[in-house]
Amino acid sequence: MTVEHTLSIIKPDAVAKNVIGKIYSRFETNGLKIVASRMAWLSEQEAGGFYVVHKERPFFKDLVQFMISGPVMIQVLEGENSIAKNRELMGATDPKKAEAGTIRADFAESIDANAVHGSDGPDTAKVEIAYFFPELSVFRGR
Ligand code: IDP
Numbered sequence: 001m002t003v004e005h006t007l008s009i010i011k012p013d014a015v016a017k018n019v020i021g022k023i024y025s026r027f028e029t030n031g032l033k034i035v036a037s038r039m040a041w042l043s044e045q046e047a048g049g050f051y052v053v054h055k056e057r058p059f060f061k062d063l064v065q066f067m068i069s070g071p072v073m074i075q076v077l078e079g080e081n082s083i084a085k086n087r088e089l090m091g092a093t094d095p096k097k098a099e100a101g102t103i104r105a106d107f108a109e110s111i112d113a114n115a116v117h118g119s120d121g122p123d124t125a126k127v128e129i130a131y132f133f134p135e136l137s138v139f140r141g142r
């Protein structure tokens, strides 16, 4: 297995709930290392650019408004199989369908406010890491 990097975001709902540390602890106890991080209050343009793949979806406008409703914590996670591992720890997009013990089951309220983002594959991980950490070429999926 190869060491991968993936982009994770703790969304405004989870930051407001004061559970950054609890979510970081899930990463750390499951073999994912935080190798870059920064807190940011995204602009509409930054959030819209990040979610551009969802531009035509009916929920796009609400998603962007939610993502700019407060600060977010953005991190690069490193580890074997980290992309799939992080998705597993996150749980299903809709917290009501997320497995018990996952981040979304434990910390999220709804499909709109669902606590975390995680890259869904090697290509998106590469693009998303470069989007928020353009200076860290070492983490661009190599
Ligand atoms: P993911 O975050 O689990 O990868 P995506 O399908 O990539 O899910 O959707 C991105 C984000 O858009 C979700 O995390 C969620 O916040 C929001 N979203 C997805 N589907 C819906 C929906 O049907 N209604 C409202 N918001 C949605």
Ligand code: MG
Residues within 6 Å of the ligand: 118, 120
């Ligand atoms: Mg996604």
